[in-house]
Amino acid sequence: MIKNSALIVMLAALSGCSLAPTYQRPAAPLPAAWPVSAAVKPGAASHMPDWQTYFTDPRLQALISASLEHNRDLRIATARISEARAQYGIVQADRLPNVSLGAQRAASLSPANTSFTGNPFRVQRYDVSANLVSFEIDFWGRVASLNEAARASFLATEAAQRAFRLSLISDVANAYLTVLELNERSALAQATATGRSDMVSLIRQRRDVGIAGDLDVLQAEGSYQAALADQANLQRQLAAAENLLDSLVGKTPAQLPAGRSLALQAIPADWIADVPSEVLLQRPDVIAAEQRLIASNASIGAARAAFLPRISLTGALGTASRQLGGLFGAGSQAWSFQPALTLPLFDAGRNSANLDVSRARNVIAVAEYEKTIQQAFREVADLLSARDSLTRQLSAQQANSYTQQQRLKLVDVRYRAGIANHLELLDAERDAYAAEQGELQVRRAQLTAFTQLYKALAGDTKVN
Numbered sequence: 172m173i174k175n176s177a178l179i180v181m182l183a184a185l186s187g188c189s190l191a192p193t194y195q196r197p198a199a200p201l202p203a204a205w206p207v208s209a210a211v212k213p214g215a216a217s218h219m220p221d222w223q224t225y226f227t228d229p230r231l232q233a234l235i236s237a238s239l240e241h242n243r244d245l246r247i248a249t250a251r252i253s254e255a256r257a258q259y260g261i262v263q264a265d266r267l268p269n270v271s272l273g274a275q276r277a278a279s280l281s282p283a284n285t286s287f288t289g290n291p292f293r294v295q296r297y298d299v300s301a302n303l304v305s306f307e308i309d310f311w312g313r314v315a316s317l318n319e320a321a322r323a324s325f326l327a328t329e330a331a332q333r334a335f336r337l338s339l340i341s342d343v344a345n346a347y348l349t350v351l352e353l354n355e356r357s358a359l360a361q362a363t364a365t366g367r368s369d370m371v372s373l374i375r376q377r378r379d380v381g382i383a384g385d386l387d388v389l390q391a392e393g394s395y396q397a398a399l400a401d402q403a404n405l406q407r408q409l410a411a412a413e414n415l416l417d418s419l420v421g422k423t424p425a426q427l428p429a430g431r432s433l434a435l436q437a438i439p440a441d442w443i444a445d446v447p448s449e450v451l452l453q454r455p456d457v458i459a460a461e462q463r464l465i466a467s468n469a470s471i472g473a474a475r476a477a478f479l480p481r482i483s484l485t486g487a488l489g490t491a492s493r494q495l496g497g498l499f500g501a502g503s504q505a506w507s508f509q510p511a512l513t514l515p516l517f518d519a520g521r522n523s524a525n526l527d528v529s530r531a532r533n534v535i536a537v538a539e540y541e542k543t544i545q546q547a548f549r550e551v552a553d554l555l556s557a558r559d560s561l562t563r564q565l566s567a568q569q570a571n572s573y574t575q576q577q578r579l580k581l582v583d584v585r586y587r588a589g590i591a592n593h594l595e596l597l598d599a600e601r602d603a604y605a606a607e608q609g610e611l612q613v614r615r616a617q618l619t620a621f622t623q624l625y626k627a628l629a630g631d632t633k634v635n
Contacts, residue, residue, distance in 0.1 A: 189311075189312030189315055189316060189472050190311055190312055190313075190316070190471075190472045190475035190476050191312065191316045191319070191468060191469050191471055191472025191473075191475075192468055192471055192472070194465055194468045196461065197464075197537055197540060197541060199451075199452065199541075199544050200541045200544060200545055222235060222340050222625070225625050226340075226344060226622075226625075230347075231343075231344060231347050234343050234347055234416070234420055235340055235343050235344070237420045237421065237422060238339055238340075238343045238419050238420045238421060239336070239339070239340075240421070241420060241421025241422050242339055242419060242420070242421045243421060244335065244339075245332075245335060245336060245339055248331065248332040248335045248336075249332055251328055251331075251332065252325075252328055252329050252332050254328075255324060255325040255328035255329070256325055258321060258324070258325070259318075259321045259322055259324070259325040261321075262317055262318050262320075262321035268303055268304075268306040268484075269303070269304040269305075269306065270301055270302065270303055270304070271301070271302045271304060272299075272300075272301055272302075273298070273299070273300055273301075273302050273487075273489075274298065274299045274300075275297075275298050276295075276296070276297050276298075276495075277294070277295070277296045277298070278293075278294065278295045278296075279293070279294045279295075280292070280293050280294075281293075281294075295493055295494075296491060296492070296493060297491065297492050297493070297494070297495050297497075297498055298489060298490070298491045298505065299489050299490050299491075299498055300487040300488060300489025300490070300491075300505065301487065301488050301489060302486070302487045303484060303485060303486040303487065304485065305483050305484070305485045305511075306483060306484045306485075307481060307482070307483045307484075308482045308483070308484065310479070310480070310482065311475075311476035311479045312472055312476060313472070313473050313476030313477065313481070315472075316469045316470065316471075316472035316473040316476065317469070317470075317473050319465070319466075319469035319472075320465075320466040320467075320469040320470050320473065321466075323462045323463070323465040323466035323469065324462070324463070324466045326458075326462040327458075327459045327460075327462035327463045327466065328459075330455045330456070330458040330459035330462060331455065331456075331459045333455035333458075334454070334455035334456045334459060337455060337626050337629070338626060339419065340625070340626070341622050341623060341625060341626035342419055343416070343419050343420065344622040344625075345619055345622055345623075346412060346415050346416040346419055347416060348615055348618050348619055348622065349412040349415075349416075349615070350409065350412045350413055350416055351615075352611055352612070352614075352615040353405055353408050353409040353412055354409065355611050356405050356608055356611050356612075357402060357405040357406055357409055359604070359607055359608065359611070360398060360401045360402035360405055361402055363398045363401075363600075363604050364395060364398035364399050364402055366600075367391065367394050367395040367398050367600070368395055370391050370394075370395070370596075371388070371391045371392055371395050374387050374388050374391045374593065375388055382589070383593065387593040390593055390594065390597055391593065391597075394597055394600065394601075398604075450628055450629060451544060451547045451548060451551065451628075451629070452544075453629040454547055454627075454628075454629040455629065456543055456547070457540075457543050457544055457547060460536075460539055460540040460543040460544075461540055463536050463539070463540075464533070464536040464537060464539075464540050466536075467529065467532045467533040467535075467536040468533055468536075470529045470532065470533075471526070471529045471530060471533060473529075474522070474525045474526040474528075474529040475526060477515070477522045477525060477526075478515065478522050478526075480512055480513065480514045481512070481513045481514075482510065482511070482512050482513075483510070483511045483513070484508075484509070484510050484511075485508075485509040485510075485511065486506070486507055486508040486509060487505075487506060487507045488505075488506045489504075489505055489506070490503040490504055490505060491503060491505040547627065550623075550627045551624070551627045551628060554620050554623055554624045554627055555624070557616075557620045558617070558620045558621070558624065561613060561616055561617040561620055562617065564613050565610070565613045565614055565617055568606070568609055568610045568613045569610055571606050571609075571610075572603075572606040572607050572609070572610045574606075575599070575602045575603040575605075575606040575607075576603050576606075576607075578599050578602070578603070579599040579600060579602075579603040582595055582596050582599040583596060583599075
């Protein structure tokens with residue numbers, strides 16, 4: 172009894188061995204702070220809020236909520252989590268014995284000419300047993316390594332779904348901003364076309380009384396047609412932007428009215444301040460890359476264990492009888508026990524090649540992890556720099572737009588008084604129109620930078 176207990180303890184100890192390298196997270200290849208060009212203000216929170224707090228526009232909140240419920244790609248990503256979880260469960264089941272209950276009846280008849288006794292030989296047997304199905308004793312941690320790799324793969328899939336969810340929130344916000352921008356620009360083009368149409372009528376009247384010539388009429392007509400062409404182009408872009416928004420949301424949202432001010436309510440700039448670069452380690456894509464690295468590290472252990480003996484147990488315990496009624500009678504007990512030892516002797520280098528593959532994949536996984544962090548740092552640094560630059564650019568563009576509008580008003584008065592010529596008026600109209608369109612584009616770019624920062628700084632990584 173003591174010997175049996177010692178054997179059990181030894182088997183349990185050996186089954187805890189692992190040949191996988193000890194995992195150590197690689198040092199993050201990034202500075203502790205952002206570049207000076209992307210400096211942030213001190214004193215704010217060190218993490219990002221959820222999307223309901225960050226995006227306070229009620230219309231945008233409704234669109235994001237709808238996309239999280241109806242977007243088909245997100246459904247696919249969520250289903251892949253269930254698939255990975257099930258795959259992990261399949262591998263995890265191999266760590267425990269699989270026992271099944273079986274019942275069978277076997278009957279046979281051999282003719283007399285095949286029997287040693289010269290008589291027909293009949294056999295009938297009933298069996299009921301609990302069967303242990305080829306359970307592997309995990310001496311070298313092969314099954315444990317496969318289990319760890321499957322678990323890490325599951326967690327990587329889960330993190331990838333969170334990354335997609337975060338991207339979806341950002342994409343919906345960007346698509347919404349695009350629709351707002353094109354609505355504004357289309358309305359501006361329409362108002363400009365209306366004003367130029369009125370100017371064509373005025374110049375024709377002036378030509379009829381000899382104040383203007385045919386050249387002035389042609390110039391005004393060309394300017395009017397250019398505004399119509401620009402309006403048609405913007406309408407085409409607007410339709411495409413609305414279709415994209417519909418696709419992201421997963422259903423057709425309520426029509427967004429034209430002429431809305433291009434702005435999100437209460438953009439929380441201070442939340443982006445004083446965020447350390449370590450926050451990038453919370454990004455789902457970085458987490459997914461690290462889990463893939465963990466999986467590749469565990470695969471090395473499984474590949475190493477393939478060189479060593481593998482012991483599996485197969486057995487059955489039950490009852491057997493020639494008669495159905497005698498299955499559970501005295502003396503009907505039956506059992507079988509079949510331990511098996513498998514030792515690889517010659518495999519033409521297969522196990523060595525598998526180990527080399529696992530090591531190479533681990534090197535790739537390390538490089539991909541470090542590359543993901545570096546790309547994340549560059550993305551955030553670029554957006555922080557763009558945020559400050561676009562703020563200054565928008566201020567200058569607004570001043571330019573105001574200046575061009577004042578110039579247009581002055582030139583229009585001078586033209587109607589006969590002091591300025593029509594070419595001067597056309598130049599003022601084009602510059603004012605371009606300045607207003609530019610202001611809308613810069614404002615949209617500034618808001619886009621804020622929405623992308625939310626994604627880049629790993630905001631709202633929870634899965635509802």
